[in-house]
Amino acid sequence: MEPIRSLLSALNQLVTTTGVVWWRCLPRLLVTAMLGWLGYRIFAQGAALVVDVSAWWSLLLLSIGFVVRLSAIIIGLRIAGEQLQIRAAIPLPDDDPRDDSMSHLLSITLLPFLGIYAVFDVITDAANHIQIDYYVFSGLTFERQVLSQFNPEGAGVWLIVGVIVGLYVVRRLVEAWFERTGFRPLGLVTAVTEGFFIMIVLLSGRQVLVMVQQWVDDRNFRVWLDYPGWGLQQVFSWVGVDISDVLDQLGSLWFDTVWPGVVAMVVEPMLWLALASLVYGSQVLSAADLWRRGRPVTVGAGRSGVRIGDRERGVALGFQDAFFGDLNDKYLPTFQSLRLVLSVGATFFAAYLLCYGVLTTGEEWLSRGFYALIGGQRVSFWSFAAPPIELLVEVIAEPLRWVLLATAFHACLVLYAARVDEEVATEPGDGVSTRSTGEGSTGEGSTSAGSTSVVPETVNPGAEGASA
Amino acid sequence: MSERRRQWLAVAVTGLLVLAMVVGWGGYLRARATPHYVQVPPGAVATPEQGYDMPMRLVSLTVTPALVTNREVNYAQAGAVWVIAVVDYTPPPEGGFCRLHLIATDGRAWSSIDSLGYEGERVLPTSCSAKPGEGTPRVELIYLIPETAATQLAGLASSATAYRGTEPFWTLTPAG
Amino acid sequence: MIRRFGHWLVALLACAAMIGLHAYTGEFGHVDARRATIGQTARLYASTVVVNGWSIGQVLYSDDAFVGRTGVIYLAVNVTVATDGSERSTSWKVGGESNGRTFAVDDSLFVPEPGFQRRQDVVFELSPDDLAGFTVTFLDQAPIYAYDPQVNVDLGITAQDAAQAFDRSRYDTVRTTSGTVEVIR
Numbered sequence: 001m002e003p004i005r006s007l008l009s010a011l012n013q014l015v016t017t018t019g020v021v022w023w024r025c026l027p028r029l030l031v032t033a034m035l036g037w038l039g040y041r042i043f044a045q046g047a048a049l050v051v052d053v054s055a056w057w058s059l060l061l062l063s064i065g066f067v068v069r070l071s072a073i074i075i076g077l078r079i080a081g082e083q084l085q086i087r088a089a090i091p092l093p094d095d096d097p098r099d100d101s102m103s104h105l106l107s108i109t110l111l112p113f114l115g116i117y118a119v120f121d122v123i124t125d126a127a128n129h130i131q132i133d134y135y136v137f138s139g140l141t142f143e144r145q146v147l148s149q150f151n152p153e154g155a156g157v158w159l160i161v162g163v164i165v166g167l168y169v170v171r172r173l174v175e176a177w178f179e180r181t182g183f184r185p186l187g188l189v190t191a192v193t194e195g196f197f198i199m200i201v202l203l204s205g206r207q208v209l210v211m212v213q214q215w216v217d218d219r220n221f222r223v224w225l226d227y228p229g230w231g232l233q234q235v236f237s238w239v240g241v242d243i244s245d246v247l248d249q250l251g252s253l254w255f256d257t258v259w260p261g262v263v264a265m266v267v268e269p270m271l272w273l274a275l276a277s278l279v280y281g282s283q284v285l286s287a288a289d290l291w292r293r294g295r296p297v298t299v300g301a302g303r304s305g306v307r308i309g310d311r312e313r314g315v316a317l318g319f320q321d322a323f324f325g326d327l328n329d330k331y332l333p334t335f336q337s338l339r340l341v342l343s344v345g346a347t348f349f350a351a352y353l354l355c356y357g358v359l360t361t362g363e364e365w366l367s368r369g370f371y372a373l374i375g376g377q378r379v380s381f382w383s384f385a386a387p388p389i390e391l392l393v394e395v396i397a398e399p400l401r402w403v404l405l406a407t408a409f410h411a412c413l414v415l416y417a418a419r420v421d422e423e424v425a426t427e428p429g430d431g432v433s434t435r436s437t438g439e440g441s442t443g444e445g446s447t448s449a450g451s452t453s454v455v456p457e458t459v460n461p462g463a464e465g466a467s468a
Numbered sequence: 469m470s471e472r473r474r475q476w477l478a479v480a481v482t483g484l485l486v487l488a489m490v491v492g493w494g495g496y497l498r499a500r501a502t503p504h505y506v507q508v509p510p511g512a513v514a515t516p517e518q519g520y521d522m523p524m525r526l527v528s529l530t531v532t533p534a535l536v537t538n539r540e541v542n543y544a545q546a547g548a549v550w551v552i553a554v555v556d557y558t559p560p561p562e563g564g565f566c567r568l569h570l571i572a573t574d575g576r577a578w579s580s581i582d583s584l585g586y587e588g589e590r591v592l593p594t595s596c597s598a599k600p601g602e603g604t605p606r607v608e609l610i611y612l613i614p615e616t617a618a619t620q621l622a623g624l625a626s627s628a629t630a631y632r633g634t635e636p637f638w639t640l641t642p643a644g
Numbered sequence: 645m646i647r648r649f650g651h652w653l654v655a656l657l658a659c660a661a662m663i664g665l666h667a668y669t670g671e672f673g674h675v676d677a678r679r680a681t682i683g684q685t686a687r688l689y690a691s692t693v694v695v696n697g698w699s700i701g702q703v704l705y706s707d708d709a710f711v712g713r714t715g716v717i718y719l720a721v722n723v724t725v726a727t728d729g730s731e732r733s734t735s736w737k738v739g740g741e742s743n744g745r746t747f748a749v750d751d752s753l754f755v756p757e758p759g760f761q762r763r764q765d766v767v768f769e770l771s772p773d774d775l776a777g778f779t780v781t782f783l784d785q786a787p788i789y790a791y792d793p794q795v796n797v798d799l800g801i802t803a804q805d806a807a808q809a810f811d812r813s814r815y816d817t818v819r820t821t822s823g824t825v826e827v828i829r
Binding site: 578 | 729730731732757758759760824825826827828829
Binding site for chain 2: 030031034035037041137140383384385
């Protein structure tokens with residue numbers, strides 16, 4: 001009964017805190033949601049209008065739309081976070097750029113954000129929606145889908161590769177310029193360039209994967225992969241069981257029902273929570289920062305320390321910063337955030353999943369309810385009726401989702417701190433050194449977030465204010 | 469004014485702004501997608517087909533219960549009548565396309581019957597297939613409509629499926 | 645340890661519940677499905693449709709021309725489509741559903757011009773098990789669509805009705821017609 005009781009109490013805490021914070025922040029969240037939606041719609045509609053001029057311009061406008069959407073999410077999360085006083089619970093140094101630089105936040109969250117959207121096909125859906133908007137506006141459909149323009153075939157491959165490399169270089173240059181001058185709009189230009197770059201990689205990368213799969217299917221060795229299946233079938237046919245039918249049914253059950261459910265109801269909430277933690281800032285140091293401070297680098301979860309001598313430092317540092325800056329800024333933090341969330345405990349995890357699942361399902365049912373209320377109509381009617389419905393549903397559901405993310409993250413921090421306090425209380429004396437070596441204390445968000453209250457000096461080198 | 473009330477005012481203002489833009493844009497899309505028919509003076513020349521520069525003139529609009537062909541007399545079903553529209557047109561260089569609907573004053577639109585709808589053949593062609601430079605050829609468009617609609621006919625206009633714009637749909641009216 | 649096991653079990657149950665909820669919610673079908681019975685008129689935009697009756701057989705004649713003989717059965721459904729609105733729709737799709745499977749028709753339905761109606765037959769080819777519970781669906785959906793109405797007409801064939809129909813007319817000849825246009829009275 002104890003697990004159920006703790007589940008119910010976690011649920012109760014999440015729901016009531018979300019409700020209270022939602023009510024308190026409601027006006028500001030509504031404004032953010034409305035403006036975010038409007039901004040996205042304007043650019044998405046613009047993308048549909050220019051698509052017959054060039055698919056590249058169309059994709060550029062679409063990526064700006066996604067940047068606007070992400071900005072709205074970040075602002076919404078921060079509003080909710082302020083109300084919950086998350087900032088006070090995190091041991092970031094006072095001059096951490098996360099605090100006042102929107103473009104810095106955008107730059108670290110854009111890749112995971114677009115990655116999440118890519119996983120859930122939101123980007124390809126948006127690109128396909130361009131065709132619908134184009135039809136509604138001009139009455140024609142175009143012969144090739146927007147996405148097929150990014151299909152790397154023949155000469156097109158080099159064009160796409162060239163554009164990707166070119167965009168990467170441009171983005172790095174603009175970023176360097178921004179860091180030197182601090183001219184704010186450049187930060188936004190960086191974000192837009194990066195968004196455009198990521199979208200092209202995602203859309204064309206998909207095609208590359210399909211091409212690779214087709215290439216593999218054409219090879220002879222592909223047949224070898226079928227042998228185990230045939231062998232199994234032969235074995236089972238001796239017993240009289242049609243294994244292929246059973247496997248087909250199991251396979252269709254898994255791929256059609258279970259796996260999409262897992263992805264949508266378990267993986268997606270966790271990814272969004274990781275994104276929220278990126279926005280709020282779990283303490284993660286970049287490998288380059290550590291290096292500059294003269295310590296040996298420990299990249300990764302403390303499993304294998306990569307020790308690099310001082311001699312190669314100067315040359316390699318520049319190289320690493322240029323190309324692995326992304327690794328440090330984006331991949332590591334996302335991974336650390338996931339670890340933070342997963343380490344809090346199974347009951348909280350269950351309560352959070354239940355809340356998020358009910359919220360997204362409710363949003364879907366609300367949208368369907370509006371459509372059913374109006375009834376079936378021709379597409380020309382929906383072209384002007386669907387946006388208000390979408391706006392209404394989003395204005396109701398999005399703020400709730402942002403507040404739920406903020407509440408869940410705050411609860412994670414509090415629970416984690418409580419757990420670490422508990423561990424310290426049960427491990428007298430030796431507690432400090434065990435944690436600092438055992439858990440790879442240098443550069444790990446999970447440890448520092450909870451343990452600040454206990455030992456700031458040795459465990460949190462970043463708190464000394466030497467962040468590069 | 470308290471902070472909270474100021475915030476709600478901001479919500480109202482933003483809401484109105486967003487709603488105005490949504491309604492405005494939606495209205496514009498709707499105007500583009502809805503044809504508005506404008507009748508030309510009787511017997512005048514107009515270019516009803518959107519996207520084709522093909523001037524046309526409705527010469528005559530005849531309502532008859534019997535359609536005479538070289539083989540037999542086709543009588544329309546009980547309660548229905550044939551409408552025979554003779555149209556002069558000037559084909560453009562790239563060739564013409566005439567798929568005109570017969571429009572009634574209450575908005576109903578009938579599309580023309582192709583030659584499979586009746587037995588035999590008639591004198592004039594049923595499609596705008598003449599080459600440019602052959603004068604002003606004639607085409608005959610035949611419609612089958614309920615008797616009750618015969619007195620409410622407005623004229624011929626283009627079918628509206630693929631056009632998006634705010635240009636009027638010129639409706640050819642017969643002379644006299 | 646039992647305590648930790650209990651927590652993870654609860655978490656697993658929560659995951660399973662959410663996966664079940666997701667499966668139940670499903671995809672947005674983009675159709676507004678409404679039910680109708682035989683003899684009941686239903687509207688799809690500017691036209692109405694009513695199912696008059698059905699018959700089965702093994703040999704098919706369409707408009708007095710021999711079409712074919714099937715190893716299973718032909719189901720001919722007689723419908724009347726009337727257009728009392730302002731324009732004839734060209735995007736009708738007729739289909740059938742039974743036992744979770746969908747069936748297509750070979751020839752599409754003729755939708756008449758405004759002011760006219762047409763009584764015609766729609767033919768499905770299906771195996772005898774699929775006759776009971778057969779539902780005919782009429783959908784008016786353009787190539788670009790958002791949310792369109794669909795009419796589902798359950799023919800009301802119980803297993804017993806199907807058995808009786810097989811006894812009577814399994815090997816009959818089905819004569820279908822594409823109908824003639826009449827003015828709506």
